[in-house]
Amino acid sequence: MLNIKNLHVKLEDEDKQILKGVDLTVPAGEVHAIMGPNGSGKSTLSYVLSGRDGYEVTEGEASLYDHDLLDMEPEERAAAGLFLAFQYPVEIPGVGNLTFLRTAVNAQRKARGEEELSSGEFLKLVREKAKTLQIDAEMLKRPVNVGFSGGEKKRNEILQMAMLEPKMCILDETDSGLDVDAMRLVAEGVNALRSPERSFLVITHYQRLLDHIKPDVVHIMSNGRIIKTGGPELALEVEKNGYGDLLAEVG
Amino acid sequence: MAEQISDAIEVREGVDRETVETVQNMGSYKYGWDTEIEMEYAPKGVNEDIVRLISAKNEEPEWMTEWRLQAFRRWQTMTEPKWAMLNYPEINYQDQYYYARPKSMEVKPKSLDEVDPKLLATYEKLGIPLKEQMILAGIEGSGDTPAEGRKVAVDAVFDSVSVGTTFKDELAKAGVIFCSISEAIREHPELVKKYLGSVVPQSDNFFATLNSAVFSDGSFVYIPPGTRCPMELSTYFRINAENTGQFERTLIIADKGSYVSYLEGCTAPKRDVAQLHAAVVEIVILEDAEVKYSTVQNWFPGDEEGKGGIYNFVTKRADCREARAKVMWTQVETGSAITWKYPSCILRGEESQGEFYSIAIANNMQQADTGTKMIHLGKNTRSRIVSKGISAGKAQNTYRGLVSMHPKATNSRNYTQCDSLLIGDQCGAHTVPYIEVKNTSSRVEHEATTSKVDDDQLFYCRARGMDEEEAVALVVNGFCREVLQALPMEFAMEAQSLVAISLEGSVG
Numbered sequence A: 001m002l003n004i005k006n007l008h009v010k011l012e013d014e015d016k017q018i019l020k021g022v023d024l025t026v027p028a029g030e031v032h033a034i035m036g037p038n039g040s041g042k043s044t045l046s047y048v049l050s051g052r053d054g055y056e057v058t059e060g061e062a063s064l065y066d067h068d069l070l071d072m073e074p075e076e077r078a079a080a081g082l083f084l085a086f087q088y089p090v091e092i093p094g095v096g097n098l099t100f101l102r103t104a105v106n107a108q109r110k111a112r113g114e115e116e117l118s119s120g121e122f123l124k125l126v127r128e129k130a131k132t133l134q135i136d137a138e139m140l141k142r143p144v145n146v147g148f149s150g151g152e153k154k155r156n157e158i159l160q161m162a163m164l165e166p167k168m169c170i171l172d173e174t175d176s177g178l179d180v181d182a183m184r185l186v187a188e189g190v191n192a193l194r195s196p197e198r199s200f201l202v203i204t205h206y207q208r209l210l211d212h213i214k215p216d217v218v219h220i221m222s223n224g225r226i227i228k229t230g231g232p233e234l235a236l237e238v239e240k241n242g243y244g245d246l247l248a249e250v251g
Numbered sequence B: 001m002a003e004q005i006s007d008a009i010e011v012r013e014g015v016d017r018e019t020v021e022t023v024q025n026m027g028s029y030k031y032g033w034d035t036e037i038e039m040e041y042a043p044k045g046v047n048e049d050i051v052r053l054i055s056a057k058n059e060e061p062e063w064m065t066e067w068r069l070q071a072f073r074r075w076q077t078m079t080e081p082k083w084a085m086l087n088y089p090e091i092n093y094q095d096q097y098y099y100a101r102p103k104s105m106e107v108k109p110k111s112l113d114e115v116d117p118k119l120l121a122t123y124e125k126l127g128i129p130l131k132e133q134m135i136l137a138g139i140e141g142s143g144d145t146p147a148e149g150r151k152v153a154v155d156a157v158f159d160s161v162s163v164g165t166t167f168k169d170e171l172a173k174a175g176v177i178f179c180s181i182s183e184a185i186r187e188h189p190e191l192v193k194k195y196l197g198s199v200v201p202q203s204d205n206f207f208a209t210l211n212s213a214v215f216s217d218g219s220f221v222y223i224p225p226g227t228r229c230p231m232e233l234s235t236y237f238r239i240n241a242e243n244t245g246q247f248e249r250t251l252i253i254a255d256k257g258s259y260v261s262y263l264e265g266c267t268a269p270k271r272d273v274a275q276l277h278a279a280v281v282e283i284v285i286l287e288d289a290e291v292k293y294s295t296v297q298n299w300f301p302g303d304e305e306g307k308g309g310i311y312n313f314v315t316k317r318a319d320c321r322e323a324r325a326k327v328m329w330t331q332v333e334t335g336s337a338i339t340w341k342y343p344s345c346i347l348r349g350e351e352s353q354g355e356f357y358s359i360a361i362a363n364n365m366q367q368a369d370t371g372t373k374m375i376h377l378g379k380n381t382r383s384r385i386v387s388k389g390i391s392a393g394k395a396q397n398t399y400r401g402l403v404s405m406h407p408k409a410t411n412s413r414n415y416t417q418c419d420s421l422l423i424g425d426q427c428g429a430h431t432v433p434y435i436e437v438k439n440t441s442s443r444v445e446h447e448a449t450t451s452k453v454d455d456d457q458l459f460y461c462r463a464r465g466m467d468e469e470e471a472v473a474l475v476v477n478g479f480c481r482e483v484l485q486a487l488p489m490e491f492a493m494e495a496q497s498l499v500a501i502s503l504e505g506s507v508g
Helices: A042-050 A074-079 A097-111 A119-132 A137-141 A150-164 A180-193 A208-212 A232-241 A244-250 B002-008 B017-025 B048-057 B062-076 B117-125 B168-173 B181-187 B189-195 B206-214 B455-463 B468-479 B481-486 B489-502
Strands: A002-011 A017-026 A031-035 A055-064 A082-085 A092-096 A168-172 A199-204 A217-222 A225-230 B039-041 B100-102 B135-137 B148-150 B152-158 B161-165 B177-180 B219-223 B232-238 B249-254 B259-267 B275-277 B280-285 B290-297 B310-320 B326-333 B338-341 B344-347 B353-362 B367-376 B382-391 B396-405 B413-422 B428-437 B443-452
Touching (some): A002 A042, A017 A055, A017 A199, A017 A217, A017 A225, A042 A055, A074 B455, A082 A150, A092 A097, A092 B455, A092 B468, A092 B481, A097 A150, A097 B468, A119 A137, A150 A180, A199 A208, A208 A232, A217 A232, A217 A244, A225 A232, A232 A244, B048 B062, B048 B206, B062 B189, B062 B206, B100 B161, B117 B152, B117 B232, B161 B177, B161 B181, B168 B177, B177 B181, B181 B189, B189 B249, B206 B280, B206 B310, B280 B290, B280 B326, B290 B310, B290 B489, B310 B326, B310 B353, B326 B338, B326 B367, B326 B489, B344 B353, B344 B382, B353 B367, B353 B396, B353 B481, B353 B489, B367 B382, B382 B428, B382 B468, B382 B481, B396 B443, B413 B468, B428 B443, B455 B468, B468 B481, B468 B489, B481 B489
Parallel strands (some): A031 A199, A082 A168, A168 A199, B152 B232, B249 B280, B259 B290, B275 B310, B290 B326, B310 B344, B326 B353, B338 B367, B344 B367, B382 B413, B413 B443
Antiparallel strands (some): A002 A055, A217 A225, B039 B100
């Protein structure tokens, strides 16, 4: 379970406060969505949780089960079970997708003191998972994200998620740049991974992704804070009326 | 692997294994240990007497002694080239040994069984067992393919002498001659006389001329017409003695329609004082023949402050002497304090082809000035250059390359791709291409890029669980992929891990 308390974050190089006291708890097995207008701090929250450089936590805490996330290196957070599906997956020329996946899987296993997967075991697993995401052998061989379409990149993120079997998955605008079919495919991939031990934090602008990935709880974020929390109906309300009314409500 | 080998190592008296291993594991250069062995040295310095002495030690015929003396006299009139982007203290050529051989090699061993066990153990520890056995190559990425056995013949050169060559008999059955150059001078003088100095003339350049005078050993290969060499050939060079230069000479002749793949590896112990290595490699390729020459150069690079290390001044050249001859140079240069090296192709035969694939890594205080020369002399000749330079720490890495299209080399093509990668903000990458085109039908293309290891890429890898060094190694290996793919399988894997090791400590 993910626990965030009173999290304040500013940019490292600028005197600009982005998160101004975020409180959030995502219990095991639940799917939470965060919606909010541009610039509300949604992506920053995902970066800070996964340990990207460039941010300074000025106050507050964040933990994943008994791990204090903010004290850990990005790779330690990953090994502890945190996964971020990037809004803009990064290209790594010359590095085959399979090599990348295997290096990542084994790095995490090693960090947790588990035995590394042999190439046979790994290949079997990856083929199985790739199939359900309609990722073909050719795509597994290509360099990581290089020349991938928007849909391929996002499916590839979900494949990594499926292979790494994290406890806490953060999806940062995974629906951006996807057509309806690609979105359904990605959502199916995510839904297949739902389990009582795994939690999700789905960051999105739009309700439409939540038609496919049904959230238990919806949070509205604005100006660095969560301003309202409710059930799935909250997302429908936003879809219908926009953020204007909600923002007016909290002043 | 290291564990298995260390069991076979003879540990010196009074030093327990643990100490040896601890010392070995200090720092990232894992070949930095030395072998304590009784050596015989020629007096320090170089003069005509030393040249004669080396010739005598190798039991050479008089024509060879004369050839060396001629080179030496020439060398005395030459000056060290200074055009490379390299800074190093003046080399005192009289303050080092030009000949050093283990005493046990005084009487030439007739077979590997007679070679000093200490020497055999040295190569064993380097991962080069001098036994005639299959080398197991695990195939990466495909768990379905079982590991396959391959044979690789090895000529092992220790300081100034070749200590042994494996699979000689089996190769001889195919008509292939694979032996040390000193043996070739004695046993195959007609071939040596015909080809030695025919690609790199005695007077070629300062370092090559010095080598012509004082070379002590190296490898000799002759592949007869129409023969595909039945296994890969390799030479492993080890500098062990202190204050001693290594001057090896390699001569490869691929007769009409033949094929050979040749590998070269090099390491040296950690020493505080820089050591000189000036080698010459000549390759003669006749009609329709093909030679692949791959190097993994991992000489001691010096410490982080730039103390010690090998000064590597090497002249390597292949002459595609007849029609449709083909050569491919592949080099992975990770070691040496100073690298001055331009493996070149003379494309004399019509439709001959030259390729050069290079990875040059310079970390800490290392300096590399390396590249190639493609000399197009014949019609319809083709060349391709793919160079990947990686700089980290305070290192300077220069690609220097010449593409020359002569008037008669009509309809010839060259493609050059030259990429530089910078890690950190204190290193430098330089690209110095020279292009000469003297006919109107040839085409030369040059592409160059310089990039930095991208923070987004590193974060992406780390967010997936890789630590920073693993992430850098992955990104850099991706950058080098085209060149790594050009290497034979077992070399490619070694090179890949070497790339990672060479860059240890370059981030964070």
